Amino acid sequence: MLLITAALTLVRLVALFATPLELYPDEAQYWLWSRTLDWGYYSKPPMVAWQIWATTAIGGDAEPWVRLASPLLHAATTLCVYGIGRRLYGPAAGFAAAALYILMPAVQLSSLVAATDSSLLLFLALSLLAYVELPAAEGRRRLWLAAGFGAATGLAFLAKYAAVYALIGLALHLVISRQARTVWSLKTGALALGAFLLVLAPNLAWNAAHGFATVQHTAANAAWGGRKLFNFAELGDFIASQFGVFGPIPFAVLIGGTLLLAVRRRLQPADLLLLCFAIPPLLIVTVQSFISRANANWSGAGYVAGAILVAAWLIRWRARWWLTGALVLQAAVAVVFMACVLTPSFADTVGLSNAFKRGKGWEQLTEEIAGRALREPPGSLSAVVVDDRFMFNAAAYYGRDYFGKDREPPLKMWVREAHPQNQAETTEPLTAALGKRVLAVSLEPAYRAEMAADFRSVSPTEIISVRLDKKRKRKAELFIAEGFAPQPRDPVTGKPPIPRQP
Structure with a gap:
């Protein structure tokens, strides 16, 4: 034995x-x-x-x-x-x-x-x-x-x-x-x-x-x-x-x-x-x-x-x-x-690629996000903020030599509900002090409009994607947002108000 x-x-x-x-x-x-x-x-x-x-x-x-x-x-x-x-x-x-x-x-x-x-x-x-x-x-x-x-x-x-x-x-x-x-x-x-x-x-x-x-x-x-x-x-x-x-x-x-x-x-x-x-x-x-x-x-x-x-x-x-x-x-x-x-690639061949998708693409997506942040003038971003805890955790690991280092913007988490729902929202929430001008990253299409509504102004959306296998991609929507001023949350559900359609 x-x-x-x-x-x-x-x-x-x-x-x-x-x-x-x-x-x-x-x-x-x-x-x-x-x-x-x-x-x-x-x-x-x-x-x-x-x-x-x-x-x-x-x-x-x-x-x-x-x-x-x-x-x-x-x-x-x-x-x-x-x-x-x-x-x-x-x-x-x-x-x-x-x-x-x-x-x-x-x-x-x-x-x-x-x-x-x-x-x-x-x-x-x-x-x-x-x-x-x-x-x-x-x-x-x-x-x-x-x-x-x-x-x-x-x-x-x-x-x-x-x-x-x-x-x-x-x-x-x-x-x-x-x-x-x-x-x-x-x-x-x-x-x-x-x-x-x-x-x-x-x-x-x-x-x-x-x-x-x-x-x-x-x-x-x-x-x-x-x-x-x-x-x-x-x-x-x-x-x-x-x-x-x-x-x-x-x-x-x-x-x-x-x-x-x-x-x-x-x-x-x-x-x-x-x-x-x-x-x-x-x-x-x-x-x-x-x-x-x-x-x-x-x-x-x-x-x-x-x-x-x-x-x-x-x-x-x-x-x-x-x-x-x-x-x-x-x-x-x-x-x-x-x-x-x-x-x-063998998993793709035998039809098991879906079982391994959570172990792919995070490093490349983090590099894409960091690269987009670097295209902004030095010191102009107060933070990089994400709306998905999975993306936050992966970016914190694969961006450990970038976020918050050498005067680069820190990584923060947008808090969707009235109270934190996970570790990232508890320990690294976006605040007004760090929300002056941020690169916002949304992996949740349903949350993108809600997150944008918490800022006074936002830029047009950019889309980045990373291929996981022959059938699957992981996409993120990016935009520059200024003036973080969270909307009041519903006192019963704790959720943000439904954004008005343009």
Whole structure:
């Protein structure tokens, strides 16, 4: 397992340094956070920024170093999966579970981007490893494992608040398993809780000092405001996506095996333990997709336990060919994905270009914007302002040597509504002092007239575009705007008034 993990991780590291794909805007935003270390940020806990700070401190700010932690974290998670599987079912199941995990399509993608899931899954795996080791431990070792469980769960919360599923899994297992309850004592419980709160306390304090911004953003993501209550299309899309991110055979085995063994009452204690950690994320997010919406990776907190269950069941059922088929299929998907990452034109050939469009064109578009700003007389622009958070994040990264440097205009964000709706609007809003004469950049056609209405005068619009592939372009509308004087926002909706048509 060590050899396989090392080999696949090496391949991923080579791909990181060889791919021409650019940072997508969320990655650029995490890089921005890493420039100022803190205990929390507008939309995420701090772990992703910390890991980017660590790797870029070593190698600089180029894309591979921004992403470098992800394949290393997934490699560590793979070894934890092996350890959990070995403890619960034996070395063969541990090996199969680790192989399924490291070849999982979601892990393939997550290993090559800077995102929150890589650290979340590692710390969830560490907490689960400590949990399954507890029953066999005695004396001081049991105390250390209890503290380790609490600390790892706290670190998972610092990665992503989806770590709450670990607490749900723990509570569920303690409720339904008498054997699980006998493992814990007042001392071990106090140690676990104390370690958890000690790790999480700085983030809680940061949230309290910032109006619980991250918690509110997470809750808003989960809400269904403005959407109809029952969304069969969203439900179907989410369920279908799980076959893609978890793997078609493993996901079918996970759902089918759970139903079959539950009906026949043949669940072993280890099965029950893992189901408590694997099923709640999947079930809760499935319900959320029905009443609102859900991204495919929102159930990711169950991937670790789910991979171990699938491997254990296939080995128990002696379904060698199904296990082999699952690994071969996921390895084939990994090869195709790697080919697309290394040669984006191959993605065009196989019809997958749409999946990679967010990693293209941002650098060139930023260069076009900076070039247009440079055509203005030196010192005449007070700012470059954009109306799209994706464009702001990408321009902040790819224009890091231009915007705000050597007397060049700073990059600012136009705030559309009465209150900030994202990190860029919160930390870098356009103000009257910087709105005297700006280069305005609009990626949202619906917002262009609204943004222009916030200025006393604007020039005719110029259009720039960057080709992403044979079918797609990314366009931006540019104009010079003077005298920033925002229109009053609607007191109920917070939105700007509808501009009058000329």
